Amino acid sequence: MINKHAKIPIYYQLENLIRTQIERGEFLAGDALPSERVYAETYNISRMTVRQAINNLAIEGLIVRQKGKGTFVAEKKFQQALQGLTGFSEDMFARGLQPSNKTIHLEEIKPTPMIAAKLMIDLNEPILMIKRIRLADQAPISLETIYTPTKIVDKATFSNINVSFYQYVEQQLGLTIAHATQEIESSLATKYEQKYLTLKKGDPVLSMRRTTYLSDGMPFEYVMSAYRADKYIFTLQMPRNLE
Known part of the structure; x- marks a missing residue:
């Protein structure tokens, strides 16, 4: 009292x-x-x-x-620790939630100079662009765009994948995912993000850009994501560096 x-x-x-x-x-x-x-x-x-x-x-x-x-x-936010590299599906399963995806666009394209540089490929090498909504218990959590070389997965194959993309890369292709670099910043939801994440004008999102690498040092995906800021929070353990 x-x-x-x-x-x-x-x-x-x-x-x-x-x-x-x-x-x-x-x-x-x-x-x-x-x-x-x-x-x-x-x-x-x-x-x-x-x-x-x-x-x-x-x-x-x-x-x-x-x-x-x-x-x-307020609705309780999902917390994701930034100490290790995990996929969205793995995060949701760990919380006892059912992850799902809704693909809204799937196309084989030629990379822009920026995407080609991120994936360390030639400008003429085809890539797959995947736009999808990530959901937890049917609630939209994030909107992401994945760019990956078609030598990793082509349009037809991706349409038939029934596991997470990371599981496909590791279990079916036998490749080893090693690490990723990631940037996170806050921004206001675009009209595109408002539409698919059921947000209003002026609502904030957490914008993420990630490049993920295989054990041989080659990147296999570049991802741009927008997470609902009212449902997601990233946490980071920060040991003090005394050097």
Whole structure:
């Protein structure tokens, strides 16, 4: 409860109280929280104090405020650690979720100079471009575009793959995936991303660009992805470098 005589600020006590209620399941994702007035009257505190606690929880991403409707518990975000290289399907299975894909475009093309450089191939070497939605329990999580040489997989073969792309490369082609380089930045969803990720204008996404390499040092894919920022969070362990 709220202790007005404690050294801990009242807004922070209320913030922790609401956070604990959500973590215990007293409020579930999508549930409406009591209004600022109800919190103020219940704990005999000012609405300004309540507003500060609510704002902090909104910044944290634990709750969302909808103008004219109220404050609601946010959907829990998927967390992906950046310590190792795993595929989307592997991540979802590890969380007990059912991954699936919806291919929206599949075409064999000639690479642009940028894509050719990323894949270390000649400009005349054909590649496969795959645009697909990645889903978890049928909910859209990310929109990705994959570029890979057709010597790895062609259009007909990809259409018949019934495992993850990484599993196909490792198990059916017998190749070893070694490592990847990845860039992540925040941006606003484009109209294309809004359409397929069920987002609105102004909604943020986490944009990712990744080049993945085989054990011989050759890249086999270049991927550009947009993840729903309200559903995904990347985490990174950062040991202190004392050198």
